[in-house]
Amino acid sequence: MASNTHTMESLPSGLRVCCTIPDILYLPELVFGGLVWILVACTLVVPQNPQGWVMFVSVFCFVVTFLWMLMFACGCHSNKSSWAAADFVYHFIAAVFYLSASVALAKVTLDMRDGVDFQNYQLDISAVVFSYTATLLYFVHTILSAIRWKSF
Incomplete structure (x- = not known):
């Protein structure tokens, strides 16, 4: 129990990013975010506006999460409260x-459920499931990051 409390009080670096809470969630966030990105990119983009927003969010979050994980893994932070807040x-x-x-x-x-292209409908259903899973992962990571930030 003491080691679990210790991991919440300090920011990890190196390989500890892959085995500390909440930072262990980086990998599933990348996987599910990447799946959303791939599935939406494979579907027919009608209407363009909401699908464009979904693509922006999935690509933006994938890239920033990857860079953020690399910064933690490389030790670019210095265990300051400002990094925990960020x-x-x-x-x-x-x-x-x-x-x-x-x-x-x-x-x-x-809106597509009565359409003719059943394959795009199935891909969109999968993208919705993975998108809500990514939302849940980011939300849990937010809560655990807030707890870690307040423990500084």
């Missing part, structure tokens, strides 16, 4: 972005 703020923004993208994607998918 981690909380980023994951909060990503959770809100993904929630808005998930709702838009779900709406587009519901």
Whole structure:
């Protein structure tokens, strides 16, 4: 129990990024975000506007999460409270972005249910499931990052 408390009080670096809470969530966030990106890119983009927002969110969050994880892994931070706060703020923004993208994607998918292209409909359903999963991961990461930030 003491080692778990210790991991929440300090910012990890190196390989500890892959085995500390909440930073262990970086990898599933990347996987599910990448799946959303791939599935939306494979579907017919009608209407363009909500699907464009979903693509922006998935690509933006994938790239920034990857860079953020690399910064932590390389030790670019110096265990300061400002890095913990920035981690909380980023994951909060990503959770809100993904929630808005998930709702838009779900709406587009519901509108497609009576369409003729069943394969695009199935891909969109998968993208909606993965998008809400990514939203949940970012939300949990936000809560755990806030707890870590407040423990400094």
